[in-house]
Amino acid sequence: MKKSLVLLLAVVLSSCAPKEVLDDITIVKSIGFDLHPKKDHITGTILFPIFINEETFKINHLTATGETAREVALELNEMTAKPIFAGKVNTIMFSQKLAEKGILETIDTLQRDPGIGRAIFLAVTKEDAKKIMTHNFELTNTDGNYFSHMIEQNEHFSNLPRLNFHTFLYAYYHNNMDAVLPYLTLKKNAVKIKGLALFKGDKMVGTVHEQQLLTFKTLIEPTKEGSYQFATRSYRGNLEVLKSKIHYKLFQKPHHHVLLEVNVKGRLNEYTKMDAGDPKVIKSIEKNIEADLEKESMKLIRKFQRLNIDPLGIGENVRARTRAFNQKEWKRDYKDLKISVDYSVEITEAGIAQ
Amino acid sequence: MNLTNSKYPPSVHKNARISPQLVFFLIVGSQVGVGILGFVRYIAEFVNQDSWIIVIAGGLGVHLILWMMFSMLNKHGGDLFYLHHKFFGKWLALVPSLLFIVYILVTGIVVLRTYIEAVQNWMFPGLPTWAISLFFVALTYYIVSKGFRVVTGIAYFSFVLSVWLIFSHYFPIKFGHSINLLPVLSYSFKDYFEAFKIMVLSYVGIEYLFAYYPFLHDPKKAQKWAHIGAATTTFFYLLTTISTLMYFSPKQLQRLTWPTLMEWKIVTLPFIERFEYIGITVFAIVILINLALSLWSSSRGIHRMFDIKQRTALVLLSIILFVIPVLFTNRVEVDELNNMVGKVGTYLLYGYIPLLFLISLVKKGEQK
Amino acid sequence: MNFLKSILTAKSAQKGSKETSLDTNILWEETGISDWKTGYIQTLINLERFDQEVLPFLQKNQSLSISEMFQQLPITNKKWCKNPDNQTINELILQGNIALVKRSSKDMIFVPIRKEQSLRQISVPEVEFSVIGPKEGFIEDIDTNLLLIQKRLPTSSLQIDFLEIGTRTKSKVAILYLKDVADEENVNTMKQRLSEIEYDHILDSSYLVQMIEDNKMSIFPQFIDTERPDRVVAALVEGKVAFLTNGSPHGTYGPVSLVEFFAAFDDYFLSWHIASLFRIMRIFAVIFSIFATPLYVAVITYHPELIPDDLMSTLTTSRTDIPFPPVLEALFLELTIELLREAGARLPTKVGQTIGIVGGIVIGTASVDAGLTSNVLLILVALSALASFTTPVYRMSNSIRIVRFPMIILSGIWGLLSVALGLMTILTHLLALTSLGRPYLAPIYPPRIKDWKDSFIRLPFFTQKERPKQLRVKEKEKINWWKKRDIDEFD
Structure with missing residues (x-):
């Protein structure tokens, strides 16, 4: 016991770990990066709460410029009363202009910082990130969690696929995959999901329209949520996706052919004609939706092939099902590969009222 | 100095012995260390999606070695130092016995230094190595000085307090991609062999049995529990491997030093986020038993060989265990140390122990 | 007084100055007419009984010899000491005896008519109060406390050994255990540790508890002391060893394990x-x-x-x-x-x-x-x-x-x-x-899953068939009466 006391004393006297006491740090909630007019310079904006007294706090923002993210951080640190703490960052935004130029450096700095989580959200903004972040959202962004909560709830309950920092890195470092990020825009007093930003390596090369989000989601991962708006000349309606699964089928002969089979189960939420209880009608609606989705998804895949990117990980799925998979050949052939999609939609319920 | 101490099997008081079931905790406690946080990257470098095969193969290998160890100890009784004395004679026994002690101590040093590395990289950058080392060594000294029963108790508690961590694999598996495990068996034999050699480092730890065998109440029964323990370790490794492979893409994995810690970043519970801090903390408890067993076995070895009081030996070895980690200053050196121990461990497990086993078959057993 | 002084001087002359002198609090009285003298400490004896029973008898029969007096004095439990030394005289008188001395003899008769201290009533245990269950608590008198236990355990296997601890306070300590259940090693350890204590005053069992603990530097208590006689009885039946100290309203028992400290006794009720x-x-x-x-x-x-x-x-x-x-x-x-x-x-x-x-x-x-x-x-x-x-x-x-x-x-x-x-x-x-x-950590470590049923949980009584392994008791079984009935089966 005496020994341990001596030890304790020695440790206490020698080395307390660096403290990060909750109220003595600037808790950064969001970071935004923009392209600076000066060559090779980026602008960083941070959003952080300032605690005024024991009841109230306000969200504040600061901006600085530098060549790298590290430099921006140092610059910002020179302006804050308390040291900057990046451990609780929940959203990182890049402006489209910056994303198109490449975000490798910034991403690299961020991923090396053990303080940055992986369940945080990355996004590309149509406008400057600074403009979105410093916009006065009044009541919606009182605690600095607005952006992350908005993306999170859309991933959990709507058409946005599961995307976060980890999925970005996963795809970014993947040989047979390319990254995507949510694509945001400013709309009056809110931020809106405009679709997806497609990446090739660390550069943004295109977008997916918001109406194609559900198609994209069903193509990339099995899902249990989402809603699909469909319309023909005679009726319109809304399908709430309850369950969707994707299977890959490969055909080697007569020539390479990849078939994506997607099973979607759902229920009608909204339907402009009154006879949705009739099995025949349901069948025809199913057929219509299937055709619609197939058309949409083929459009998407064509686009990906044209851009020579693979955000769906088709290549990865092929690799997993092929022995002696040849990376180079695949890369070369991908653009002209025959890929087709086969949806089968099943409507299980037609809402609570007939 | 008196070298004849190891001429006879040691007599251990019945109060110092442990019941056979507890060997389970000793085996798991000695095998699972800080290595589980990073080993997948090293084997995946060679065989990527087939890493889990290597994990199972390594586990089976351990069972074989464990069986050899038990059968020679069961036949001749005593511990490794007694076996050496019996097989090689008083003077010649010195060499392998001493090497064994040094090796055991170095395994402790590796674990401690690697863990300190993790703490400095993930939790407290800039915390001096010596301070953490001092803290751990003092606590280990305290544990070991209380005797083998307490060491076993710590093995038990470190198991109980850390086994729940396996549930944290739920998140990476949930967010993971099962196609990462396909296609099966697509590498050359050479790759598998290389990976296997690296995997051995994660399985070392069973050799402590050579020192604590005389402390088992019913060695025959204990053997069963030892095998169950080794199987459990294999299961933990398998789970870790599968979740890591599913969660990371191959190139991404190769960029990480501590994949398991990185996995924990995704674990988010309503009351807690950023699970890796909890993980590192719990691993302080996990490595404590590694250290305690290493210190206990090596000090016991010195006591057995030279007839020095174990407490004296313990003080000396504790000082060594405290000082050496401080001498390693960067990641590269720590990596090299790891590699070296891995190599020696491979030779020990798959070279020396089978050799000793063969000799023990020839030599006459203990008369009853 | 003269002859007594002569005895005294004679004795001190014999044995030198090291001889303890007689307690000065002792009141030596001539009974009036007779050859008999009495010595006592007023505060310790029951004066009423002395006046009514001893004095009249003495006065009536002054001519009796010492042996006759010893036989005839109508009080039980008296002692006849031949030529007692001063220390014995002191001790016996301090215990509440009256010394009877005849002029011609060096022998003494000690008659116990101790004053009965008016005891505190047996009251409700204050710290370990329970809503249901017995409401008797120990008091400061060891005899009453023993009575409380013996009343609950009318079995011949209950062994009570007495010790006297404290060089000055001479506190009476009783060690209790069940002969056919408790492990001898436990009993002997307890006895040995208690008898090895040398301390001048023992005022409460807490003194003893701290002196016999296995690790005296530890901040964790290694014995349980309770004010509930029923708790002591339960411990005894389980195979533990308990002791009571005179002057202390607590019974103490061991060996105990950590989890027992978190079990309130009314858990069993x-x-x-x-x-x-x-x-x-x-x-x-x-x-x-x-x-x-x-x-x-x-x-x-x-x-x-x-x-x-x-x-x-x-x-x-x-x-x-x-x-x-x-x-x-x-x-x-x-x-x-x-x-x-x-x-x-x-x-x-x-x-x-x-x-x-x-x-x-x-x-x-x-x-x-x-x-x-x-x-x-x-x-x-x-x-x-x-x-x-x-x-x-x-x-x-x-x-x-x-x-x-x-x-x-x-x-x-x-x-x-x-x-x-x-x-x-x-x-x-x-x-x-x-x-x-x-x-101390049993049954958590060493893990004895069988004993978990009465540790951090308490399973129904029919599952508690065995005594805890930690105690190494002689008789392992507690009960064995539970029979599982089949569906629609009746006895």
């Missing part, structure tokens, strides 16, 4: 579901009590990343404007609570309660208002203080409150890491700890 729930709750309370504040301090000081977004602003706002680092703040609050507790314990009950409540509310609110402490920490500290009071054994709840302080200090050094190491230090200490040589 409640249904097993409720009892198990309460026990688990108490153990959680203890863990909470020890670790809540340190974990809070560790997270707030070193790992703010761990705090979920939604909790972040609550915690931060509560800490704004507070000048102290979290460790000091926590220590300050813990000390305040300890002060309140101590003040409450020192003052008379009613005032104490008031101080506790008023002090708690006033100081708590004021310190939050003054911006000295954060209200979140205040809640935590108050809760953990409350939690520590749920421990049924008083000694243990004190230990737990003390263990908190090093943990808080540790949490201020390296956060979670040092808390984990602190936990392991405590565990190592507990692992090495024994009670009467038996492992």
Whole structure:
């Protein structure tokens, strides 16, 4: 016991770990990066709460410029009363202009910082990130969690696929995959999901329209949520996706052919004609939706092939099902590969009222 | 100095012995260390999606070695130092016995230094190595000085307090991609062999049995529990491997030093986020038993060989265990140390122990 | 007085000056007419009985010889000492005897007519009060206490051995155990440790408990003392060894294990579901009590990343404007609570309660208002203080409150890491700890799953067929009467 006391004393006297006491740090909630007019310079904006007294706090923002993210951080640190703490960052935004130029450096700095989580959200903004972040959202962004909560709830309950920092890195470092990020825009007093930003390596090369989000989601991962708006000349309606699964089928002969089979189960939420209880009608609606989705998804895949990117990980799925998979050949052939999609939609319920 | 101490099997008081079931905790406690946080990257470098095969193969290998160890100890009784004395004679026994002690101590040093590395990289950058080392060594000294029963108790508690961590694999598996495990068996034999050699480092730890065998109440029964323990370790490794492979893409994995810690970043519970801090903390408890067993076995070895009081030996070895980690200053050196121990461990497990086993078959057993 | 003086001088001449002199408090009286003298200490004897029974007899039969007197005096339990030395005389008279001396003889007769001390009534146990179940508690008299136990255990296997401990206080100690159940090693260890004690005053069993503990440096108690005779009886039947001390309203028993300290005795009076729930709750309370504040301090000081977004602003706002680092703040609050507790314990009950409540509310609110402490920490500290009071054994709840302080200090050094190491230090200490040589952490470690049914849970009585393994008892079975009936089967 005496020994341990001596030890304790020695440790206490020698080395307390660096403290990060909750109220003595600037808790950064969001970071935004923009392209600076000066060559090779980026602008960083941070959003952080300032605690005024024991009841109230306000969200504040600061901006600085530098060549790298590290430099921006140092610059910002020179302006804050308390040291900057990046451990609780929940959203990182890049402006489209910056994303198109490449975000490798910034991403690299961020991923090396053990303080940055992986369940945080990355996004590309149509406008400057600074403009979105410093916009006065009044009541919606009182605690600095607005952006992350908005993306999170859309991933959990709507058409946005599961995307976060980890999925970005996963795809970014993947040989047979390319990254995507949510694509945001400013709309009056809110931020809106405009679709997806497609990446090739660390550069943004295109977008997916918001109406194609559900198609994209069903193509990339099995899902249990989402809603699909469909319309023909005679009726319109809304399908709430309850369950969707994707299977890959490969055909080697007569020539390479990849078939994506997607099973979607759902229920009608909204339907402009009154006879949705009739099995025949349901069948025809199913057929219509299937055709619609197939058309949409083929459009998407064509686009990906044209851009020579693979955000769906088709290549990865092929690799997993092929022995002696040849990376180079695949890369070369991908653009002209025959890929087709086969949806089968099943409507299980037609809402609570007939 | 008196070298004849190891001429006879040691007599251990019945109060110092442990019941056979507890060997389970000793085996798991000695095998699972800080290595589980990073080993997948090293084997995946060679065989990527087939890493889990290597994990199972390594586990089976351990069972074989464990069986050899038990059968020679069961036949001749005593511990490794007694076996050496019996097989090689008083003077010649010195060499392998001493090497064994040094090796055991170095395994402790590796674990401690690697863990300190993790703490400095993930939790407290800039915390001096010596301070953490001092803290751990003092606590280990305290544990070991209380005797083998307490060491076993710590093995038990470190198991109980850390086994729940396996549930944290739920998140990476949930967010993971099962196609990462396909296609099966697509590498050359050479790759598998290389990976296997690296995997051995994660399985070392069973050799402590050579020192604590005389402390088992019913060695025959204990053997069963030892095998169950080794199987459990294999299961933990398998789970870790599968979740890591599913969660990371191959190139991404190769960029990480501590994949398991990185996995924990995704674990988010309503009351807690950023699970890796909890993980590192719990691993302080996990490595404590590694250290305690290493210190206990090596000090016991010195006591057995030279007839020095174990407490004296313990003080000396504790000082060594405290000082050496401080001498390693960067990641590269720590990596090299790891590699070296891995190599020696491979030779020990798959070279020396089978050799000793063969000799023990020839030599006459203990008369009853 | 003359002849007595001559005896005295003669004796002191014989044995030199080392001879103890007679107690000066002894009153030597001539009985009036006779050859007989009496010696006693007035405060120790029952004067009424002396006047009514002894004196008249003496006066009537003054001519009897010593042996005749010894035979005829109508009082039981008297002693005839041949030529006693001063020390014996002192001792016997101090025990409440009256010495009878005849002029011509050196022998003495000692007649016990001790004054019966008016004892405290057997009352309700105050600390270990239970709503249901017996309400008798031990009192300060060992004979009454033994009676309370013997009444509950009318069996010949109950062995009671007496010892006298304390060179000056000569406290009577009784060691109790069941001959056919308790392990001899346990009994012998207890006996040996008690008989080895050399201390001048033993005023309470607590003195003895601290002197016979296995590890005297440990802050964890290694014996349970209880004021409930029924609890002692239950321990005896289980195979434990108990002792009672004269002057102490507590029975003490061992060997015990850590979990027993969290079992209130009325757990056995409640249904097993409720009892198990309460026990688990108490153990959680203890863990909470020890670790809540340190974990809070560790997270707030070193790992703010761990705090979920939604909790972040609550915690931060509560800490704004507070000048102290979290460790000091926590220590300050813990000390305040300890002060309140101590003040409450020192003052008379009613005032104490008031101080506790008023002090708690006033100081708590004021310190939050003054911006000295954060209200979140205040809640935590108050809760953990409350939690520590749920421990049924008083000694243990004190230990737990003390263990908190090093943990808080540790949490201020390296956060979670040092808390984990602190936990392991405590565990190592507990692992090495024994009670009467038996492992203290049993049945958790060594893991004896069979004994878990009466440890941190209490399963129904029919499952409690065996006595705990930790005690190494002679008779292992407790009961064996439970028969499982098939569906629709009747006896």
